[in-house]
Amino acid sequence: MGGSSGIGEATAAFCAADGAEVIITGRGQDRLDAAVARLADRGGKVSGHRLDASDRAALDAFFAGSGTVDHLIVALSGGKGAGPFAALELADLAAGFDGKFWPQVQVLQAALPALRRDGSVTLVTAASARAAIPGTAGLAAINGALEAMIPPLAVELAPLRINAVAPGIVDTPWWDDKPAEQRQAMFEDIAAATPVGRVGHPEDIARALHMLAANGFVTGVVLEASGGASLTTKR
Template identity: 70%
Template structure:
């Protein structure tokens, strides 16, 4: 879900490279078609607005049994200094990411293989302390808080999350190029691996969480070590 660009597309490509039958969803048909051409393999697309409950239900009604569900639906609203944070913008952030991921998971339950897996894509802002990210921390933290209890409640279905750091994907296209590059350079300078992430880095983590049948209830950081306490 949310597989027509960025992390979702790279994850779909990783599964397709294994020979899996992959379905990607997205709101824009042109972007879906372009992603399908890049991914190849046994991959099909389904145009769906993840904020539309009816569309979610219609997708699963025709999906058949799903072995592994990856929910990469995201949004850009909810960031900024807390003193200036518009509550409508924060609500829009929840509407774009938190509620769609929860609704998708709930709608998917009758259609998931009993011992299959669900991997949510959150963000390291959930447990970081960067100024201007309190809203993002709230919505991503809410998703991450659900992972352990759901893993127990829904067992043997496995529930995990991958929590990326700063990843160079189209999510950042809303930031002017020069400003974006300066931000990436600054993050790389204080990150142990010395760079920002690529969508393929996160895709490998997602693939591992789905493939390893002995992992559940885990939120896996994929940050290049940027979340580690360094004293800086």
């Protein structure tokens, strides 16, 4: 879910290279078709399905016709909820939940009848859930709410495995609304304060998602993939 660009597309490529039959979904048909074409050029069996994760009826219909799903990766991202708390518009925070929290929960509920009993679900949250960065309280709330569900769901839905990957700052189209110079300056500042010395690439997160889906002995885990951004870098 959310496989037409960025982290989702990179994850689809890893899964297809591993021999999986992959279906990617996205809301825009043109972007979806372009992603399927790029993935096909890399080899593997990949198809696309236009789907809005906020449409429960469409989700139910999709999974009813999908056959058994071995692994579900939900790479849906929101857009709102950031900003200084004192000026944070609560409508924007609600829109942030509508754009990420509720769609991911809804996808998981709709998928349950189709999921292989001992398969897996891996959500994409964000390291902001555990960071203490001014201006990210709203994002922390959205992603923290998803992460709080992982352990109880792993027990309740066992032997289905439930995990999440929490990316740090990753250079994806999510940042395209910022001017190029501003985006690059931000990436350089973050890289300088991160132990690995760079921001993430979609493939970094895709490797983590693929690992959690493939490893049948891991469940109830939120794996942070942030280049060590939560660690102190003072020397």
